[in-house]
Amino acid sequence: MKALAIDLGGTHARCALVKDRAILRAKTLEADSTGTLAALLPRLADAFRTLLREAGLQTSDFAGLAFSSCGIVDSSTGRFLSAREKWTDAEQTDVPGWCEREFSLPMKLENDARMALLGEWYAGSGRGFDSIVMMTLGTGIGGAAMIEGKLLRGKHFQAGNLGGHQTVQLGGRKCMCGNIGCAEAEASGWSLPLVAREWPGFTGSALGREPRVDFEALFRLAQEGDRVAVEIRERCLRVWAAAAVGLVHAFDPEIVILGGGVMKSSSAILPFVREYVREHTWTPWGKVNVRAAELGNDAALLGAIPLLGA
Ligand SMILES: [Zn+2]
Structure with missing residues (x-):
């Protein structure tokens, strides 16, 4: 199984193509945390297009996009609940809609601490x-x-x-x-x-x-x-x-x-x-x-x- 994955932190965003327990390719973007999420999303889409081209893959090869973010998120709807001062427009931004438009893929959003636990459980010291x-x-x-x-x-x-x-x-x-x-x-x-x-x-x-x-x-x-x-x-x-x-x-x-x-x-x-x-x-x-x-x-x-x- 393959997935697109994003890890959004306070100062950076990392985009990756993931296959099971391996990262095929990854790219890190500097993310200005005083900026807006709406301005960052097109850069993330560009980064994925570059990674896909380099890997010779297409979005249809992927099961979906997993979006890991700092802050409190509603994982049932893919909405940000509180990104505190980091992304001022996060709560108003329709990230699942963006994902559907850009990649025609389903998206799940989860808090980064839970994502780290999931990763360690699946592929690290929690196996x-x-x-x-x-x-x-x-x-x-x-x-x-x-x-x-x-x-x-x-x-x-x-x-x-x-x-x-x-x-x-x-x-x-x-x-x-x-x-x-x-x-x-x-x-x-x-x-x-x-x-x-x-x-x-x-x-x-x-x-x-x-x-x-x-x-x-x-x-x-x-x-x-x-x-x-x-x-x-x-x-x-x-x-x-x-x-x-x-x-x-x-x-x-x-x-x-x-x-x-x-x-x-x-x-x-x-x-x-x-x-x-x-x-x-x-x-x-x-x-x-x-x-x-x-x-x-x-x-x-x-x-x-x-x-x-x-
Ligand atoms: Zn405290």
Whole structure:
């Protein structure tokens, strides 16, 4: 089975021709997130025409188009519900209509965190499991859940997506979601510089001399023994592990998959989270697997076939 696949992020859009568990060809477009979706769609159509020509294929060779996007989407109608400030016209844009006009193909729209889970389930570290939660550690903490083979969507298409917004610190930092002390507000790409700045000894530390306080710098300097970096790394690990425990207790999975850019440091993260989850979850049936995602940025594209087939 073949599918056209789009992964729309805040700053880029990736178009791909997918065949089963493989990406045949892909093309990345810079996407100006201050622009409109209506202006981006013709560029996406052009990108697909180029890919099809290069591959010697036609749209009739494809079962449909799988559209993965950030934000909250109504997967039953293919409509965007809230793209927040990223695509101002998304909620008014008829993307399924565009797909029908351009390619004469059916289209399904799904949130990118769910698409990444579908991809990992179909072609990555979730293969062989049917009850999965995924945590994506990046600028924020994203996530999705599958229970007994069914991708969790919920009444308002938010189910499973907000695991990064569970409280891990009473009286903690204010989060962008409105809650206080969320995992994301305590240990994510956007909150890390805020946490670090308030850490005792930060100003005189090697981390404090970095031009940019991000997870790359944090893990590198912790590895080199900078005391402040070691302490903050420890704190982040505990936040993520506590959030993973919460997800296990909420969703009863067989496996927790950790993905996202922060997992470049998986050798420092995975053993800690795995051990913590094994020690602190109530799972009389056995032990939950904790694994790193395998597909990286390809995961959401490789969710195309199960999305269209579902
Ligand atoms: Zn939050």
